[in-house]
Amino acid sequence: SQTIHQWPATLVQPVGSPLSLECTVEGTSNPNLYWYRQAAGRGLQLLFYSVGIGQISSEVPQNLSASRPQDRQFILSSKKLLLSDSGFYLCAWSLTLYGYTFGSGTRLTVV
Amino acid sequence: GIQVEQSPPDLILQEGANSTLRCNFSDSVNNLQWFHQNPWGQLINLFYIPSGTKQNGRLSATTVATERYSLLYISSSQTTDSGVYFCAVGSGNTPLVFGKGTRLSVIA
Numbered sequence: 609s610q611t612i613h614q615w616p617a618t619l620v621q622p623v624g625s626p627l628s629l630e631c632t633v634e635g636t637s638n639p640n641l642y643w644y645r646q647a648a649g650r651g652l653q654l655l656f657y658s659v660g661i662g663q664i665s666s667e668v669p670q671n672l673s674a675s676r677p678q679d680r681q682f683i684l685s686s687k688k689l690l691l692s693d694s695g696f697y698l699c700a701w702s703l704t705l706y707g708y709t710f711g712s713g714t715r716l717t718v719v
Numbered sequence: 720g721i722q723v724e725q726s727p728p729d730l731i732l733q734e735g736a737n738s739t740l741r742c743n744f745s746d747s748v749n750n751l752q753w754f755h756q757n758p759w760g761q762l763i764n765l766f767y768i769p770s771g772t773k774q775n776g777r778l779s780a781t782t783v784a785t786e787r788y789s790l791l792y793i794s795s796s797q798t799t800d801s802g803v804y805f806c807a808v809g810s811g812n813t814p815l816v817f818g819k820g821t822r823l824s825v826i827a
Contacts, residue, residue: 640814642814644817650803650819650820651805651817651818651819651820652805652807652817653817654814654815654816654817657814667814696760698760698762700762707767708752708754708764708807708815709764710754710761710762712760712761713760713761715760
């Protein structure tokens with residue numbers, strides 16, 4: 609069966625420090641991969657999505673970047689965190705239109 | 720882009736009560752999903768329902784695509800139903816766009 613792993617679960621980082629969040633999917637090939645952010649406990653905002661290795665689409669211009677170095681690995685990064693980067697980051701994958709599966713999320717607090 | 724509006728934003732129910740959550744969207748879609756986010760943040764897919772009606776236990780959903788809305792029905796609510804319910808839509812192969820959610824609190 610397919611599973612999605614996301615880590616770390618929580619992270620507290622100082623302003624100006626770098627960030628790397630990792631998401632991996634098991635049990636499937638060539639999934640569509642997504643990074644969403646949820647601020648203030650409400651709506652999810654799409655940050656990046658990828659339909660294949662090295663193919664990244666950015667939805668919101670910001671302080672973050674994404675990479676897909678392997679088929680089932682999706683990484684969210686920042687060189688210098690801002691206070692406004694705090695939030696709940698969720699990775700998801702899908703093979704079809706209706707098969708979105710989310711990871712357990714990373715709660716990031718920038719201090 | 721597509722706009723998604725959910726109502727009500729917050730809902731408090733007594734255990735055993737029924738409720739209806741609404742999702743309006745601004746454009747034609749070929750993908751509509753309902754999700755439940757539990758208090759620990761985990762998002763669970765409830766329904767894929769771009770049109771028609773589906774039922775799963777105490778939950779059911781109806782989408783009227785021509786009128787651009789979807790409804791999620793929760794019957795005989797339980798405390799474990801608490802959390803945030805999201806409607807998300809997409810068209811073509813675009814990623815899902817989420818509404819702001821309805822926060823449901825079921826009180827024993």
